[in-house]
Amino acid sequence: xxxxxxxxxxxxxxxxxxxxxxxxxxxxxxxxxxxxxxxxxxxxxxxxxxxxxxxxxxxxxxxxxxxxxxxxxxxxxxxxxxxxxxxxxxxxxxxxxxxxxxxxxxxxxxxxxxxxxxxxxxxxxxxxxxxxxxxxxxxxxxxxxxxxxxxxxxxxxxxxxxxxxxxxxxxxxxxxxxxxxxxxxxxxxxxxxxxxxxxxxxxxxxxxxxxxxxxxxxxxxxxxxxxxxxxxxxxxxxxxxxxxxxxxxxxxxxxxxxxxxxxxxxxxxxxxxxxxxxxxxxxxxxxxxxxxxxxxxxxxxxxxxxxxxxxxxxxxxxxxxxxxxxxxxxxxxxxxxxxxxxxxxxxxxxxxxxxxxxxxxxxxxxxxxxxxxxxxxxxxxxxxxxxxxxxxxxxxxxxxxxxxxxxxxxxxxxxxxxxxxxxxxxxxxxxxxxxxxxxxxxxxxxxxxxxxxxxxxxxxxxxxxxxxxxxxxxxxxxxxxxxxxxxxxxxxxxxxxxxxxxxxxxxxxxxxxxxxxxxxxxxxxxxxxxxxxxxxxxxxxxxxxxxxxxxxxxxxxxxxxxxxxxxxxxxxxxxxxx
Ligand code: PEP
Ligand code: MG
Numbered sequence: 226x227x228x229x230x231x232x233x234x235x236x237x238x239x240x241x242x243x244x245x246x247x248x249x250x251x252x253x254x255x256x257x258x259x260x261x262x263x264x265x266x267x268x269x270x271x272x273x274x275x276x277x278x279x280x281x282x283x284x285x286x287x288x289x290x291x292x293x294x295x296x297x298x299x300x301x302x303x304x305x306x307x308x309x310x311x312x313x314x315x316x317x318x319x320x321x322x323x324x325x326x327x328x329x330x331x332x333x334x335x336x337x338x339x340x341x342x343x344x345x346x347x348x349x350x351x352x353x354x355x356x357x358x359x360x361x362x363x364x365x366x367x368x369x370x371x372x373x374x375x376x377x378x379x380x381x382x383x384x385x386x387x388x389x390x391x392x393x394x395x396x397x398x399x400x401x402x403x404x405x406x407x408x409x410x411x412x413x414x415x416x417x418x419x420x421x422x423x424x425x426x427x428x429x430x431x432x433x434x435x436x437x438x439x440x441x442x443x444x445x446x447x448x449x450x451x452x453x454x455x456x457x458x459x460x461x462x463x464x465x466x467x468x469x470x471x472x473x474x475x476x477x478x479x480x481x482x483x484x485x486x487x488x489x490x491x492x493x494x495x496x497x498x499x500x501x502x503x504x505x506x507x508x509x510x511x512x513x514x515x516x517x518x519x520x521x522x523x524x525x526x527x528x529x530x531x532x533x534x535x536x537x538x539x540x541x542x543x544x545x546x547x548x549x550x551x552x553x554x555x556x557x558x559x560x561x562x563x564x565x566x567x568x569x570x571x572x573x574x575x576x577x578x579x580x581x582x583x584x585x586x587x588x589x590x591x592x593x594x595x596x597x598x599x600x601x602x603x604x605x606x607x608x609x610x611x612x613x614x615x616x617x618x619x620x621x622x623x624x625x626x627x628x629x630x631x632x633x634x635x636x637x638x639x640x641x642x643x644x645x646x647x648x649x650x651x652x653x654x655x656x657x658x659x660x661x662x663x664x665x666x667x668x669x670x671x672x673x674x675x676x677x678x679x680x681x682x683x684x685x686x687x688x689x690x691x692x693x694x695x696x697x698x699x700x701x702x703x704x705x706x707x708x709x710x711x712x713x714x715x716x717x718x719x720x721x722x723x724x725x726x727x728x729x730x731x732x733x734x735x736x737x738x739x740x741x742x743x744x745x746x747x748x749x750x751x752x753x754x755x756x757x758x759x760x761x762x763x764x765x766x767x768x769x770x771x772x773x774x775x776x777x778x779x780x781x782x783x784x785x786x787x788x789x790x791x792x793x794x795x796x797x798x799x800x801x802x803x
Contacts, residue, residue, distance in 0.1 A: 226458050229431050231406065232694050233451035234417035236752075236802070237426030238469035239404040240462060243442045244382040245435060247437075256328040258319075266319050270326035273366040277306055280362070299354070301704060304470060305359045311337075334360040341410025378402070383444050387435040391415035391565050392528045395502065399423045404446040406434050406453045413677035413698060413727045414689035415564050420448075421730075421749040422502045424509070428453050430691025449802045462582070472802060479754035483514030487757040493765045496756055498555070498747035500725055504541060504615075507548040510750035514757055517553035518576025520612070520673070520725040521545065524559050527592065531567060534592075538599035546607040551610040555673070556600050557749075558651065559592065560614040561585045564689055569615050577687065582615035587624060597632045604644025612673060614652045619664055622651060626668065652725070654678035659707040666718035673747070674711055680704050699728040700781040700788070705737075707774065710768070712742045723747060732759045732799045733792040739763055740772030762796050 258266050281303045285296045293380045305311070311333065318329035320699070338356055341349050378401040387408045395417045397405070403425055410416055410429030420427035425450030430656050438444065438455055442512060445454035445465045446783065449472070454461055498519030499510035510518065526533050526541055546554055561567040562581030573579035586593035600611050616622045636643045650671035653676065662672065676699055681688040683704050686697045697703075708724070715722030723745035728734055730748035738746065739760065748756055771791060775784045792800045 226461065227455040229434055229437065229453045229455065230455065231412070231428040231431035231434070231451050232412055232417075232691060233427075233448050234410070234412050234414075234429050235420035235423075235425060235427035235450045236472075237424070238446070239426050239448075239783070240443065240445050240457070240465055240469075240473060241381050241383045241403045243385045243438045243444045244378075244402075245438055245621045246386040255315060256325055258325050259539075260323060263320055263323065266324075266326050267316050269367065270315055270319070270330065273326065273410070274306055274312065274364055275361050277366045278303055280366070281306070288311060301355055302359050302362065305355060306363060327364055330360065330363055330367070352670065376773055383446055385434055385438045385444070389416050391419050392525070394423070395525055395529070397423060397425070399425050404448065405432055406444070406446055406625060408432055408435050409556075409689070409691055411687070411689045411691055411694050413680075413697070416678075416689075418500075418727065418749070419502060421727075421751060422500075422506055424751045429535065430694055432691065467631035474509050475798065475802075476754070479758050480513065483512070483754040483757060485514070485757065485761065487760040489739065489760060489763045489768075493739070494725070494744070495760050496745040497753055497760070497792065498553075498723070498725075498745070499750040499753060500747050501545075501750065504545045504548070507545050510753070511552070513750045513753040515552070515750060515753055517555070517608075518545065518549065519555050519723055519745070521556045522553060522560065523556060523596065524565050526560050526563060527559055527567065528565060535595040535599045538596050539602055539632065542599060542603035542609070543606055545733055546603060546609065549607060551607060553610065553613045555610040555612050555650070556603070557612045558583070559586055561696050577681065583613055583621060584615070587621070587628075590628065591648060594628065594632050596630055596713055598636060598641075598643075599645035599701050601629075601633060601636060601647060602641065602646040605642055608643065609649040610671065612650045612652060612671075614675070615654050615678065616665075617655045617657045619661065619668075622665065622668060630758045652678075653711055654682065656683050656707060659711055662711050662714040664679050666714055666720045669720065671721040672711060672715060674708055674722065674724040674726065676704070676708070676724060676728040679707065679726065680728075683707065698781040698785075699726075699731075699734065700775075700784040702776070702779060702781065702784070705741075705776060705784070708738075708743075716742065721745060730756055732756070732796065733788045735759050736763055736768040736791055736795070737775055737784075737788055739765070739770045740768030740770070741776075759796055759799060 260777050281299050285299050314333045315329045318324050318332055319326060326494050334356055338353050341353050381401055381403050384402050384405040389405060389407055404427060406428045408431055417427065417429055426444055426446045428448060431453060434453060443457060445457050474784045493554060496516050498517045499515035500520040501507060501510060501518055502522045502525050507697055526538060530537060536580045541557060560582045561577060562585045571580055580588060603609055613625050648670035650673055651665060652673045652675040654675035658665060677688055680697060680699050684696060684701055686693050688697060712722055724738060724743055725747035729738060729746035730752040775787055778784050
């Protein structure tokens with residue numbers, strides 16, 4: 226039994242067998258053997274080659290007819306794994322140096338890879354990947370680890386990986402994948418957000434969980450407290466099972482009240498909308514009591530089908546609007562870049578500060594214009610708003626608005642009907658825009674505060690980097706004062722202000738946000754019942770006093786402590802889980 230602590234990013238508790246992805250970082254536990262064991266070490270290597278070849282035979286037979294190209298690649302792997310020169314070099318490395326089979330294999334393969342890389346030939350560099358794949362296969366066979374995939378899962382598992390990209394996470398099947406844990410990541414990384422969207426418990430930032438766990442190990446993932454237990458004992462299994470049952474019954478109770486309005490005890494109504502990544506989430510968002518979709522992250526349409534044009538977008542929006550049955554939908558234009566890399570996109574040193582989001586759209590007008598056409602047309606099917614992400618300046622906003630005007634002219638000229646009065650808003654995710662919000666307010670219909678990025682860009686802390694996760698503090702007074710300024714600007718200019726960052730789904734922050742005057746938020750669907758319940762326990766004048774007190778403080782930790790005490794006094798049941 227082993228307990229690991231990471232960053233909790235998606236609530237819930239699960240106990241299931243591990244499926245380890247990403248075996249690139251296979252750990253070689255022992256590098257040398259005693260002289261007397263050299264022959265048996267060579268025997269182990271030969272056995273691993275035979276076993277790997279059998280695995281490849283089975284895979285090739287399975288893929289052969291359907292996916293011939295993959296089968297051919299595996300054929301190349303088989304040739305490499307059977308190469309007599311490779312075998313004799315590994316054998317020699319074991320004999321000459323008393324290396325273990327794993328270490329000898331790694332040394333020899335490394336030498337090959339370096340030689341190929343030195344040739345700097347694009348064709349031969351393809352072989353580098355093949356060599357690395359073969360090394361991975363042989364190593365995992367030697368180490369007794371399975372190389373596993375996510376297709377055709379027959380049992381429920383938790384996925385353990387070094388990293389999962391948001392696009393990989395989007396493909397996890399929540400029927401079979403009951404949770405995940407990764408070495409890297411932060412609380413508001415898009416992988417974490419996707420975990421919440423799927424409603425499966427997740428812990429990230431565990432540093433080396435992918436090498437500590439072997440496929441098939443029993444694992445507990447506690448997504449409330451950020452704990453992962455490897456090989457739990459009977460007592461722990463009983464304890465976590467009991468906690469899981471308690472949490473499930475609380476969640477059931479909250480869900481039964483999810484349709485009640487989110488209104489403070491003294492009658493102030495807060496609109497609670499949902500953030501979605503995929504159209505399939507709309508149904509559960511409505512069941513969880515969302516009064517609309519406040520943020521549709523459309524970039525997953527592009528990531529899943531990079532050539533998706535106007536019609537694919539339009540059909541996608543149509544299906545979302547139909548499932549919403551008259552509730553409002555805010556479509557955010559493509560927010561690619563950062564950790565959501567478009568195919569063939571730039572390799573950037575610093576992608577979150579690079580050609581991301583609206584910058585990518587302005588640099589790639591074709592997909593941007595196609596998406597705008599689709600949104601404008603979809604505006605006739607229901608209440609739709611168009612939202613531009615990561616705007617940093619007025620000229621960038623004006624350029625974007627100009628494109629929307631041009632696209633509208635184009636549709637008009639073609640006689641295509643569209644919503645002439647679609648509300649257009651911006652996300653405020655960069656301090657530069659927050660500080661000039663009064664200039665922005667005159668140009669748009671609404672502002673939506675994206676705190677996931679606003680915190681990152683205000684505090685200069687990468688939202689997805691576990692090494693600086695403790696510096697990523699949404700309660701930093703600088704962040705809170707920017708939000709307050711935005712709320713006030715909205716009130717002065719009669720422009721709606723909502724908040725759609727993950728911060729709004731943290732129960733302990735809600736009294737502060739409501740007290741600051743926010744009347745609209747958007748959160749992950751699964752968290753809506755709890756968020757609404759917390760709002761129903763608040764009294765507006767009390768939380769106004771609380772937020773005035775917090776905004777006087779100079780330190781985020783002090784504010785968090787104050788809010789924690791408040792939560793313990795006012796909604797202990799919710800806080801108790803963390
Ligand atoms: C945000 O930055 O707060 C936001 C909601 O956008 P995303 O998380 O998709 O970057
Ligand atoms: Mg953002």
